[in-house]
Amino acid sequence: MMLEFIQHLVNGLSLGSIYALIALGYTMVFGVLQLINFAHGDVYMLGAYIGMYTAHFFQLGQNSSVLALIFTITVSMITCAVVGFLIEKFAYRPLRKSPRINVLITAIGVSLFLEFSGQLLFGPDPKFFPQIFKPSGDWSIGELKINPLQILVFFISIILMSVLQTIIFKTRLGRAMRAVSFNHDLASLMGIPTHRIISYTFMLGSGLAGAAGVLVGLTYPKIDPLMGTMPGLKAFVAAVLGGIGNITGAVIGAMTLGLAEEFLVGYWAPTYRDALAFGILILILLFKPTGLFGVKQTEKV
Amino acid sequence: MKLLFSSNSRHGIASLRNWILALVLIWMAHFFVADEIDPYFFSIIMYAGINIILAVSLNVVNGFSGQFSMGHAGFMSVGGYISAFATTQLETIYPEWFAHSFLMSLFFIFILVLAGLGAGFVGILVGLPSLRLKGDYLAIVTLGFGEIIRVFILNIDTIGGARGLPNIPALSSFGLLYSWVVITIFCIWRLVNSAQGRDFLAVREDEIAAEAMGVNTTQAKVRAFVVGAFFAGVAGALFAHYLRYLNPQTFDFNRSFEIIIMVVLGGMGSLTGSVLAAVFLTAIREALRSLQELTRIDFRMIIYSLMLILLMLTRPNGLLGTRELIDFIPNGSRKKKKSLESHP
Structure with missing residues (x-):
């Protein structure tokens, strides 16, 4: 009973940390542009594919090491940052002065474009992510078995989030970002x-999504061009749950959502998994639209 | 009711006579031409009709009222499942009823309305809470509701769950479907050109100003939403009884996106634009089908998405904007609409 609980806890935290990396991108972009960047989940998908191709290209699948993992994540983050830059430059920047609904429609368009040109480039079938980091068996504490990958995913996410936190609160760039979002x-x-x-901001967020893509490939090694939609939407829910535009809120929201999903699947109703996130979204928007840690904004005429 | 039947001869296209003429033509085509058409081409015509109903009904919400809903496929599935459940149950209990095709068609009309009402009721349930939100939030909440509806259907075993619902009786005929196309366009045309329609437009242009002028904005929004849901439900029912098989996967958010693309392409606030876009996009889909079967890649979606992006960059109001086709005919033009061209 206790064992099962800890198992779900570990799974939930690992899932939550992946949501958190994606949610940070949503929340940062929303902070500066008040835009739901629908394409963000698909940048995460690209991250997974770039990680896969990098690993194949340098044949990292054979000799797995932490170094290989760090290298793959770095390549994926940089490429995704470039993709994020291009998306912003060509799709969103020309619409800076347009009504928000037009930008939203463009975002949907970019998202669909990435998904289906992903099918064209990578093929519609799921692919297997090479094992660039292969731990030697599960860790067992008594009867409890924990996959070290999940712990690794959790810690890499924590490191990336602290780097982001430092950038936003300790550097000139971060101060400028906060000013723009104000x-x-x-x-x-x-x-x-x-x-x-x-x-x-787009580059930072997309880079984090790229890292999330590699990390998810590591733990759930089946990737396909449409894999970004659901985690993308759920990460958005996580961002709203924590109070959109709030960095700490996004992380806490994502962890909460990851845990909630894992416990729902483990204990109660596995088939309702996808409904949970949207249920939370609806409840939070109706009863506390600013999220758990958001600041209230009044509408001005 | 007065709204629907008061004849207004000022608008050539709005006079009742033309609509009845359209219905007569459709039923003539139904009895004399429909059987001659190549079955594949016929199926394209049928899907185009269903898409017209969907696009026109979504336009009331997204176009005329400016409330960006992304859950239209959800309402479609509610209508589809209600009607399909009703007819499949009836067929097992009273198989002899289905021998009289004429009686059954009459009965099917009743079921269609029932399906629409069911979807409309779900529309109220979804709309009342979510229409308090605006813009992006509303969009994502309606998407969420659409997905929740799908997940719930997936979990109801009596209507097939994930296996889908097979053996639905084939009751959607050409005449019936296109009659509903005409009825949908007629009702929505009359609605958006009425006092209530002006409330919708006012809400779209500036919600705060509309409220200040005494428009009950919440009521207007929910009303638009429910009308949209009703016709989406009817479209879903017609779809179910044409395809004869329902699966929750058919109604995921990509289906909603598809309808949104039709509305955006045709012009948010243009009924004829929606009709044209629905027909055009259905045709494109079929034209690309063989390519898709060969490569298993959905080229259609690449084209759709590029179309959306380019449209927003170059012609953000869609092809027709808020104008109707008749506005392009020099002498048939409606009385000039007063400065409702621009979107907020």
Whole structure:
């Protein structure tokens, strides 16, 4: 009983940390642009594929090591950052002054485009992610068996999130990002290059999504071009749950969602898994639209 | 009711006579032409009809009222499942009823309305809470409700669950389906050109200003939502009894996206635009089908998505914007609409 509980806890935290990496991208982009970047989940899918091709190209599947893993994650993060930059530059920047609904439609378009050109490029069938890091058996504490990969995923996510936290709160770039998310016009009056900061935000968020892609490939090694949609939407729910635009909130929201999903599947009703996230979303938007840690904004006429 | 039947001769296209003429033509085609058409081509015509109903009904919500809903496939599935459950149950209990095809068609009309009402009721349940939200949030919550509906259907075993619901009697005929196309366009045309329709437009243009002018915005939004859901339910029922098989997977959010693309392409706020886009996109889908079967890659979606992005970059109001086709005919033009061209 206790054993099963800890098992679900570990699974939930590992799942939650992947959601968290994706949710951070959503929450940062929403912070600076007030836009739900629907394509974000598909950047995560690209991250997984880039990781897979990198591993194949350098034949990292044969000699697995932590170094190989770090290398793959870095390549994937950089490539995804470039993709994020391009998406922002060509799809969202021209619409900066358009009504929000148009930007939303564009975001859906970009998302569908990435998914289905992913099918064209990578083939519609699921592919297996090479084992770039192969732990030697499960860790067992008494009767409890824990897959070290899940612990690894958790810790890599924590490291990446702390790096992000440092960037946002300790560097000039981070200060500029916070300023832009506070008010575009004021920020540019203060000499902040708004467009460039928005680009950087997209790159940071997409890089994290790329890392999440590799990490998910590591733990659930079957990847396909449409794998990004559901985790993308759920990560968005996590961001809303924590209070969208709030970094710490996104992480806590994602962990909560990961755990909730895992316990629902483990103890109660596995078939309702996909409904849970949306149920949470609806409840939170109806009763506390600012999320758990968000700041209330009043609508101005 | 007065709204629907008061004849307004000012608008050539809105006079009742033309609509009745359209119905007569459809039934003539049904009895004299429909059997001659090549079955494959016929199926494209049928799917185009279903897509027209879906696109036109979603336009009431997304286009005329400006409430971006992404859960239309959910309402479609509610209508489809209600009607399919009703007819399959009836067929097992009273198989002799199904021998009289004419009686059954009459009865099917009743079931269609029932399916629409069921979907409309779900529309109220979904709309009342979620229409308090705006823009992106509303979009994602309606998407969420659509998915929740799908997951629930997936878990109801009496209607097949994940296996799907097979052996639905084939009751959607050409005449019936296109009669509903005409009825849908007629009702929605009358609705959006009525006082209530002006409430929708006011909400779309500026919700706060509309409220200040005394429009009950919540009521207007829910009303638009329920009308959209009703016709989506009817479309779902017609779809179920044409395809004769339902599977929850058919109604995932990609299906909703497809309908949204039709509305956006045709112009949010243009009924004829939606009709054209629905026919056009159904045709494209079939044109690419052989390529898709060969490669198992959905080229259609690549084209759709590029279309969406380019449209938003170059012509954000869709092909027709808020105009109707008749506005392009020099003498048939409706009285000039007052400055409702621009979207907020």
